[in-house]
Amino acid sequence: MRNVARVKICGIRDIKAAKAAKAADFMGFIMSARFRRYCPPDTVKYICNTVQGPKKVGVFVDQPLDEVNEIAEYCGFDMVQLHGHESVEYAEKIERTIIKAFRYGEDFSLEQAEAYPADYILIDSYSKAAVGGSGISFKWREAASTIKRLKKPYIIAGGISAETLQEAIKIFAPYGIDASGSMEIEGIKSPKLIREFLSVAGKKVVET
Numbered sequence: 001m002r003n004v005a006r007v008k009i010c011g012i013r014d015i016k017a018a019k020a021a022k023a024a025d026f027m028g029f030i031m032s033a034r035f036r037r038y039c040p041p042d043t044v045k046y047i048c049n050t051v052q053g054p055k056k057v058g059v060f061v062d063q064p065l066d067e068v069n070e071i072a073e074y075c076g077f078d079m080v081q082l083h084g085h086e087s088v089e090y091a092e093k094i095e096r097t098i099i100k101a102f103r104y105g106e107d108f109s110l111e112q113a114e115a116y117p118a119d120y121i122l123i124d125s126y127s128k129a130a131v132g133g134s135g136i137s138f139k140w141r142e143a144a145s146t147i148k149r150l151k152k153p154y155i156i157a158g159g160i161s162a163e164t165l166q167e168a169i170k171i172f173a174p175y176g177i178d179a180s181g182s183m184e185i186e187g188i189k190s191p192k193l194i195r196e197f198l199s200v201a202g203k204k205v206v207e208t
Helices: 015-020 041-050 065-075 110-115 140-147 165-172 191-200
Strands: 006-009 026-030 055-060 079-082 097-104 120-125 154-156 176-179
Touching (some): 015 041, 026 041, 026 176, 041 065, 055 065, 140 165, 154 165, 165 176, 165 191
Parallel strands (some): 079 097, 097 120, 120 154
């Protein structure tokens, strides 16, 4: 029997990838120009207006608060993902539903994650070289007993592919799964790989 979880396809940068990801539950856009998967607000707004279905998530990393709220409003985001070291006071002023990312292995604290004013917790891999999107999995079985104690809905990220998706769901029983790099060819999202991933996740994929 196939295990089921909500799916977030992150790092969307073009309309073809967005249409391929239409069956996903969430669609993420990197809004920090420091990172290679950055997508300009005008492009993001066009995609959000064109592709209906998934909840749209803007991913921000230690950016000015006013900038985050302004971009979220302009693009029409349903949610904001904070993927840096944003404070509790900062989060309390965000004008959207919040996903807060924590990196497992970087002194991860269950208590801190629970106390943070976010609606969802995202657990990503720790890497000295990258804030996120490293394509590296953390030690799932070792981490599962701790992470499964979270009371808030949690999303697992970090090196998840079509081949490892079902294993991740089985180990963590998460609210959702977040994936990005495993659906790229030479750094560009592949509509074919996106559809294959969603199919393995049990989503009804429609060719576009």
